[in-house]
Amino acid sequence: MVDSTAGRSETSGSRRQAIVRAAERLFALEGYHGATMRQIAEEAGVKLSLVVYHFTSKLGLYSAIFEERRYVNDERLARLRAILDLRADDAVEQIVSSFTDPVLALHDDPDDIWFARLVLREAADPSSQDRPVIREQFDPLARQFVEALTIALPDKPAGFHHWAYLYSVGALTQSAFDTRVRNVADEPGYEQKNALLRSYITAALRHG
Template sequence: MTETAEGGKRMTILRAAEKVFAQDGYHGTTMRRIAAEADVKLSLVVYHFTSKLGLFVAIFEHRQYVNEQRLAQLHAIADLQADDAVEQIVRAFVDPVLALHHDPDDAWFAKLVLREAGDPSNQDRPVLKVLFDPMAREFIDALREALPGKPDGFYQWGYLFSVGALTQSASEDRVANLTDKTYLEQKHDLLRSYIIAALRHG
């Protein structure tokens, strides 16, 4: 197998794993199920990723560019004490993630993040702690500068509540259950407005 073909197979496995993990969760997923979704032999999955945990972490490492984009936008804010600083922080936080929602293949990763963030066993895996929490601390520090004087704990919980709102936006299934529309056109603006209002007035 050429290096290019090998890289293509690896990417096929990663994409298949995103979908299966997003659908079935970490504990409900097997390497055999991922191999079937990717239409490759189980031995090839093991060859590339060794273990289920290794494959799971590799998905998030491959998608780390999303968090890098978020931090790049955060660092580009010229004045964290400007009147619209909170709006700029929220856009840096949500927009690179919302961009995933436009492609059905990328949307599986957004749904996987939702699943992992809500899994009580996520502290057993080096994903949130290693790949998300360093970024989270930078956003928390930015909120502290943009919204000084809030009570102790506000910035940490405010960030996590914002994560909850953002991750819930990964799927339109629930809103479709509640109405006959998904309101896709309004979703992004409503999400930004909701998080901004919560941070400003919380």
């Protein structure tokens, strides 16, 4: 006997996932205010009523994207906490790798890259302070990285570690878009991008 309930549940789950992925891409392209629920429904191939059924509101859908991608920040924190000695000579390099590598892994998948680009949108949008995403999912992460940097680089002046972290966020999120570098470089050197980003952030932290 076929379990029709399980079949319906699987179909509902796949449609919900299709909505989330479509929303992720459109929000990355158009921004929170630019993308509409109707556009997202069309992109996902579902009715608008189904989007509302699953997520209630645009903000609910937007927040669901970041909730489903929470594993990225969880991995960053796990790597940070795995550093045995934050006063070691290579502690800054380890902190930077913990900060960058789980995000850079998104760049290797054409589906995942949209989330990396969405984070750039959210980080650069002044209206992001009106939404809970940065406050709830990124600020706690930021505090722990700042604390680690304060231990690894104890001789820096007051305020350095907080600003340096935010500047590092800018460098990391900007790396999700290759369009600009193609406009200004004949040979962008994509294979060097990740290593260059790590060394750039590390040098800024050490010598800034």
